[in-house]
Amino acid sequence: MGFVSPWFLTTLIFLAGLVAIYMFKKQYEDKQIASDLFWREAMNEWQATKWWHKLQKHLLFYLQFLIILLLIFALIRPFSEVEQEIEGEHIIILLDTSASMSAKAKEEQSRFEQAKTEIEILLDKVQNNQQVSFILVGQTSELAVTKDTNLNELKEVLKSSELSYEEANFPYALSLVDALSVEQNISVHIYSDHLKEEELTIEGDYPLSVHNIGKENSNNAGIGAFVMLESEQKGYLQLYNESADEKVVEYQVKVDGEWLLTETVTLAGAQSTFIEMESIPAGFIYEAIIQYEDDYELDNRIVTFSQIAEQPTVYAVGHLSPFLLQLLPQISEQVVLADSYEAIHEFEPNSVIVTDSTDGEWPGKPTLFIGTNEGGPLRFSTKRELTERPTQQTDEALLNYLDFSSVFVSLARERTEEVLAETLVHSDSIALIERGVLDNELFLSINFDLHDSDWPLKPDFPIFMYQAIHYLAGDTTLLGYFSPSERREIHFPKIGIYQLIDENGRILDEWSSEDRFIQAPKKPGLYQLKHQDGEVEQQLFVQLPERDNQTTIEPSFEIGQSQGSTGAEQLNLKEYGHWLLLIAFLVLLVEWEVYRRELRI
Template identity: 30%
Template sequence: MGASNWGMVWTAIMPLAVILYYFFRKKYKDQRVSSTLFWQEQMKELQASPYLKKLQHHLLFYLQLAALLLCVLALLGPFSESETLAGNDFIFVVDTSATMLAGSPSHFEKHQQEMKSLAAQAGGKPVSIVTTGASPEVVVRNEQNLDAIEQAVDQLAVSYEKAEMEQTILFADTLAANDSTVIHIFTDTLDRDLLANKTDQSYKVHGVSETLRNLAIQQFGLSETEDGVRGIVQLVNDSDETLSALVRLSAGATEKTVEVELAAAEELLVPFEELPADKNWQATVDVRDDYAADNTMATYLAPPGNAVVIDSALHELIASGFRSLDLDVRLADTAQLQPDSGLPVVTNQSELLEGAVPILLIGRNDETAFEVSGQIETQEHPLFAYAELEEVYVSELYPPFDGYETIALISGQPFIQVSPVGDIVVLSDVESTDWPLFPSFPLFLWSAMNSLSGDEEFLGFFQPNEHRSVSLASDTGEWEIFKDGDYSHSYIEGEGPFIAPSEPGVYEVIGDAETKTLIVQLASEEKTLTAGSSYTMGVAETAQDTVRFSFVPFIILLILLLVAVEWEVYRRGIETR
């Protein structure tokens, strides 16, 4: 509290003058006395307390005196001061990774309260809020309204994806208006080396020094054996004390459990033998720790899809196209194309179709090609989700297979077919087309590999909010995503990449009459808790350290109210005369 204009204290003589005026003002009124015998008694009563009686019968006086006192107070300029943040504008970088859910209350909830407190101390200075992730997002920009800032903070949510703090800080740097901008980073831990070379900006890191208990499922995998399915759960005790836990594996009505105990910083592999051949499995660890997001992990029993066997007699461009997809390309002689590994085979040997091995047939060895001309017309199919063939030139085609589905034509002649068992047939040699010159060629090979080596009902493993191209095609072009029967969001084909849900778990992707399974898993970095600290780096040019709130506007409102009441009292007094 203070006053900005003490020189106006002399105005206090004005209410004193009013008081003196009322004390000594003479006022006469008619007084009827019934007898001279009572005259002395009446005078004694009036002279006993003349000043007090004057004051008691003058409401107008009180109102005028109160208004004058408030005027004097307003002229003194009363105000209150409170501490404000150093800097002229602020950027809040908010870590929304999964580890911010650790603790009770969570680190994220504590940071939300801290952000509100700092925003209140900003004193109306601009505040921007940026969330972390692969694509940092600006929640508010240069906001000065405290209510709007608090509402934005309340609406923040954990996205579960990796923080990507380095690129988020670089993004926040681009929002800084000048050297007086202070960037507040709200996270659990941040390496000082990330800010060591940033001398042109001021950073305030709000870390968490609390050491928590955590037992995480680091990895969970399944493999097929002669005795059934084998599962292995890798546990890591990321704590300073021994923890006991119950590991549970479940799929449908099947459930198996194992009790374990892990010492501090211990890793343990927990095997599960002779499991039934279900595809969707979930591992859960029941343990009393401070971080639940890494206590559950789902997986899918799918065939391997990272390698392909290519007939060495085919053109080298085919092998080059697969190598560009970072696949393990294995060349084999035509006579040795009977692998027992179950890997997809790329060849022109028609006799291998509809066998035990998935086949991508390019050309035919049992027929003669004929000339063709015209533009390629494609049907709705996942193989063409990202591979457009309209501009591809094809000079020769082979005769089609009877009973196969035709998904691409040239002048009414089948160009690409799909067998009843899922084999893919391209009825042309690479030498008879300019397809390898187009980006659609490796994209088609990628889609073909996904179709041949993977399970058509399984869309894949994703990290939270991961953007990825997927092979999805339906008549309506819309896919709805559900988790445990609850709607999550929709994906429209052709409107950008597919975006995975943020929360880990098993999801169903439903389009028309087709349903696919999608699994979202936490990144390995989000399964380790590390105690951090709070610190400051860089120096900001601060304009002021306190903010001043004046009481004068409120005093003026009170004076106006008193004047209104005084007028009403005066009006009523006139009417009663």
């Protein structure tokens, strides 16, 4: 036992003052006495009164004395030394939010929920003078709480935390730990399931405890891989069994939502099995499912898409450069040559126009305009001479692998039609390549005649043309495979609003065709990006990260060493001042009630 502020003992003088006030204060009581005989009788009765009855006459004094005494002891802050259960001034907790943490740990509780329960038990051991930080570990870690001492607030954050299903990037998370540990003694606690010691490299010298959570013998069977060979009408399926016991599971295959086959297979303990399937009909979406009640549901389903990509039909309209005419058949097998728009009777649904900006009634299709001629739908101006080398955007996917700084352009035209457009390459404040929307259709424009440049002789030219044609055509049916919460730049094939819809028909997110990026859902599964008019439906599959494809756990371990200067036990000061203040307040309420009832003598 000790005192943090013993100099406040000088305030005991107030107690002496209170005693002096009561000693020198004259106190009287009015009594009506009929005669001296009755007065002597009253005095004798008072002297014979029990001592505690006499004390009651000074109850107000005793209560005031106790209140001042409690306040003085609260000021000197008495404390006792207790052993510190968790090392460090600053405790940093890292929680794995990857998909494998959704596996069952015991009964119906997932590893993630059990980890949150264990963290809450850890927080109950934290002392008042210890700070706590809380990091949710995914592909990019989230610092949920920073150096907080409010444990109730931290427990609320812990309670509301959710799985990200992303692969846990612990090296990045530990870099945050290093940033938080400057000039402080810290201890780090990681809650995961299959984290190994060799995966961790810590820069600082601090104790780190890894708590791997889960069943030692996981009851889990899953799908490792699903491959379709459409040319041979064959499929290959890899199934695995993580438990030591033999299991009988049922697997099913769907093609475009229709059941194709249902079979039963016996999986040996802790082994993989490869299954060859023949006579698989052609389709777009192939889905494999195993029907088995196990500890981990996310690896019981996998989706693969057709490898055959639909090529656009390219319409070359006008008198185009011979370099371009030779290149187009290499980009698409379906190229149609025409002198004018009127020469084309009907356009294919998935089509792209490449034109020299010839006059005529533009049919309103995704178009690559080339500034060979003056006028046209974009109303190109007369040619202007350029003096500077072209400059390009650095973060534009259409310009990947391109370097316009070495391209020479002598003359260029300006677009005078007022449309929504973005400049990708410019020179002398004149846009050389633009991307925009004309009559609700995407367009790209090369605002110079290819004969006025050496660009067709550069290796960049066919790369750009390939990327431009496929950007304008887009893929109206498939977006492909995504990681959980992956943000990716895509091309919307049609102007308007697009909605992200799950398999239950719920709208999860919404984007405009003017947006360049979409973000995939965090939970693995099959989703659909749908245009508001329902004409365009693009499929995407959020797949399970490879690391989380199995649920095997690793032993827990500890690394690092204590940051204390000696090997002695770390002690924490437990103060009682706040309790003394509470008691003083309660006594004050009693004192007020005594005064109100006029119990003073």
